[in-house]
Amino acid sequence: MTDTGPLGDHAEEPTAGGDRPGAGQEPPAATGPERAAEEARARARARGPVSANSALTPDSGTAALVDALDTLRGRLGALHLPLDAPGVHHARTDLARAVDQLDDYLLPRLRAERAPLLVVVGGSTGAGKSTLVNSLLGEQATTPGVLRPTTRSPVLVHHPLDARWFSGDRVLPGLARTSGGGADGRALRLVASASLPQGLALLDAPDVDSVETANRELSAQLLAAADLWLFVTTAARYADAVPWDLLISAAQRHAQVAMVLDRVDPGTEEVAGDLRRLMAEHGLGEAALFVVPEAQGEDQLTDGLLPEAAVGELATWLSGLGGDPDSRARVITATRDGVVDDLVRRTDALAAAADVQHDTDARLRDAVERHHAEALRQVEAATSDGALLRGEVLARWQDFIGTGEFFRAVEEGVGKVRDAVGRFFRGRPKEAPHVEQAIAHGLESVVLDAAEQAAERTYADWRGDPAGAGLLDGLELSRTAPNLRPEVAGAVRAWQGDVLALVREQGGSRRGTARALSFGVNALGVSLMVVVFASTAGLTGLEVGIAGGTAVVAQKLLEAVFGDDAVRRLAAQAKDRLTARVDAVLRGQGARYTAQLDALGTEALHGDRLREAARAVADAARGERSLRTTGADGLTRPWSGGLLRGAGTFRPPTSPDGIPLGPGAVAGTSRAAAAAVPAKDPTRSRRPFWRRRRRQEDDA
Template identity: 30%
Template sequence: MSALDERVNALRSAIEAAGDVLDPAVAGPAEATFAHAKERLELSAEHTVVALVGSTGSGKSSLFNRLSGLELAEVGYLRPTTSTPLACAWGPAGATELLDWIGVARRDQIARRSILDAPRDDAFEGLVLLDLPDHDSVVQENHDVVDHVARYADLFVWVLDPQKYADAAIHEHYLAPLATHKDASLVVLNQADRLSDTDLKIAVDDLEQILEREGFGGVPVIATSAVTGAGLPELRAEIGRRISSKRASQARLVADVRQVAQRLAEVGGVEPVPGLDRPTRDALVETFVACAGVPQIADAVEDSMARRAVVATDWPLIGWVGRLRHDPLRELGFGRSARDAVAGTMPISPSVQRARADLALREATEAATEGMSRPWRASVIHAVVGEETRAVIDELDEAVAGVDLGLKHRPLWWTAVAALQWLTMIAVVVGGAWCAASVFGLVDPDPWSGAPRPLGMSLPLMAVALGLLFAIALTLVSRWLGGVAARRAGARAEKALTEAINRTTERIVVARLRHEIDRYERWCSGLATAVR
């Protein structure tokens, strides 16, 4: 894969990851760059378009004539003489289609090989040399022509002169904005014959410092003279080297992609973000647990299980009293969530709990996206906390309502204790009836002669006493066991509810936030590849 393909694919990946985060006015230039690169490579990969760009009086037209070996461009020093781009193409095939695409009129296109059977110049084979209008022309149309044709050049030769090489017009309008195109640039300090050797060195050193500040460090600076021919061999050799490498057109297109990527990075940002760390995630789950009423539900489960244990294991004659106590979960299973069933016992109303959960979700999202640019952050927050995600609390309620709290489970020991309680009641009832009957002389208190009388009590009375004592002991033990079991049931319910909320948070919050951050990271990675 070529450097251009790699950068184009990376830039496409970044734009696709951004989606609707980017304003169309910002994303549009990137799409135009893709189309431009495709058209340029389809038209001609064998030609290298070299544009001479300079100000009035810089001598670029004279330089154009010396490079082409023909007096094609009109030369002037006091006013602009070039109003339309002039092209000279080397090679038998010419570059008509390419020049038509650039916008050079047919009358201004010269095929170098056809002029008087000029000798072949292998070093310039495939060169398309453009002489552009002066960039500082007083004629606005000339400015427009330069700006237009500059979009199509594979290699810029910036022609400066000793008097105006630091002119802000070319540095601010062209060089500084095209710092990303330094690999597709050469800088020529023309009219070197007007300076002494010492002054020329000072001017070149000063120009190199200016270029360094503008991001053009390392770009070759060649001192030339169209009059004496000084520096022209070096300039021809450098242009020839760019042509022979066949990389000039790709270097220019790579620079275009880099420039667009830098612009996108400035608008969309590429700062790293912390993501949703474990403490923030755990704090969010804790807030959801509180807002879903998990502690109140667990308490209600404990209270309900304790009540059911009392009803199931109390002495039958008094067990009905437990049924009169309020069961906080009595309405579960009738279309209401567990949180709604205990809403009356919660310290904060459900609407306030919902707002609290929404705020916690927003704060967690903002913490995870710290450092994102405003467009990206707004997009992520909207995706995670926006109107379409208001169902987060409803999802949590459904998760809570779907948890099996174990309320239908009836421990076996309840049945055993209940059987024993019925036996004690039978003993008390039978013994009591026997005692009453013996008072009226209906039966003998002693079932047989010599029957034992523990503690001086008859057997019927002993049955009543022992039955009551055993029932009291059994009730106390079962109450204690019921409390222990109820607390364990409450703890199990709280754990199950917390796990359900944890899973729901992972599914509808963390996964969505992770997806959005992954999009942002693909954006950053794509731009980093496109810019490098």
């Protein structure tokens, strides 16, 4: 039979001028896959320089996808969700799974597209996973038994010629490797077996419902790194909740799944029908289902292995996957596409979680700012309403200023005041420090009381917020800091120094007052402090008259020295500096809270960069898929390579030409299983999942 080449009977005959087009003749136009490839090369040339991933991937579309995924991996790696905001526990799990998907499966798979198909065998405790794997291989490659739930080390069985794919870090790079039988921890035990077809690897994972958390987490991680899930359950446990949580997540991300119903007793085959119903209800209606009968009577285990007939259907299906490169590629591509799409969706959800972290940070900071700002307003009110001009401050001021000579001078006019000032400075400057001390003590009490209330209110707000409560454990933040009292005392002394500096500066700018200042800077400073606290709002009865008189005396004294405008300006400046000093103290107290947030870095968290990276991945994935080429017939070729034990005892259906339709075409539809499955419309034939996918791609 003559080989007509890739164009078949429609290939053009060579021209008379030879095999190449002659002068003036156009070369034949490229069609189909050739045109798509040429367009891809043209786009690659238009993009200019390519990334380093181009050297590791077979085409520009895959390289662009890997570049986008690398960027996303970096941003996910930098993301942390430390605050206990609503939904954060689910988001943290999603983040860990997204990183695991990238590190353990997606990036290694894209960079090693020719690596063997990795089938992860998972399931519940006691489902018979290890016995099933050994029975398919015809040897004891993995150890079953009651101690299996405590064995954390998964076992990966591969063909000897595929060893280099798994001994390095291109597949499951996060797990250490060992070839010994006493592996512990998270090491991946590698077992070479010539019974396995080249191009196929089986990984016996820990139990998904193990009593040990580390086992459960490792099992979920390995299943997420699989090209194909082979999920094993039993007739007694097929409806358990924990396995179905994993299966539903697999369906949501369109992972390729095959189910094995193990240990089915004679007469209970209807369980397969119920399991098929559950699969359809949870998005796994197209997954293959294999039924393995319970070994008993003449079909008991031999050397720990199930009879060949019991695993024949599954062995035939897996051997077909291992021996047919096209089948392997389609399964890998379908799973990979599902992971990419799920990753984009998951990243969008994580971006929203990052925004929630930022908003939660802002809410906690607002509580700190609000209560300490209220404390500042409280101090400002107490230093403006005359409240400080009572008690000890008022007594010391009266001792200092007296009520005789100064009051008479004030009543007689400014000239008399100016004369009295000189005599006053020379005669009684020693009393000024007593007034300063009284003012300092009163001001300290006001600031300490306001700070204490701010601390109590902030603590109450944070304690009532789950995110804030998680930051308070082990910290003494319900009260002010132990060193606050000396800090406030220092701030008050510094403010009093500011006031004296203002008086000194103002006095130095006026001729005629220098001599008076040389005798009474402290007295003028005390007078200015009294003017700052001069308002009589909040005082009643006799105190109003006393405080009012006190303020008038202080103001007249200053006006006699500096003039009206200067006194108003000095009072405003002194008030501003007091506010600044108190604000600095209160901000320091608030910083005890905000420092907890600063250490977490949640203020800078935003989801926009994650959304940008997710959009880039989605765009690159669409570009990569548009460059794919498909075969002409949709039928797989006869498989090559080795066969698993029992393969061939079950004969798969073929096309009219005798070509197998492909592994899994009628998986799980043995007579017993088929009897439990409701009849379908005969006009709607069931295609194997890779043919359906290919048809969908062709239609697209």
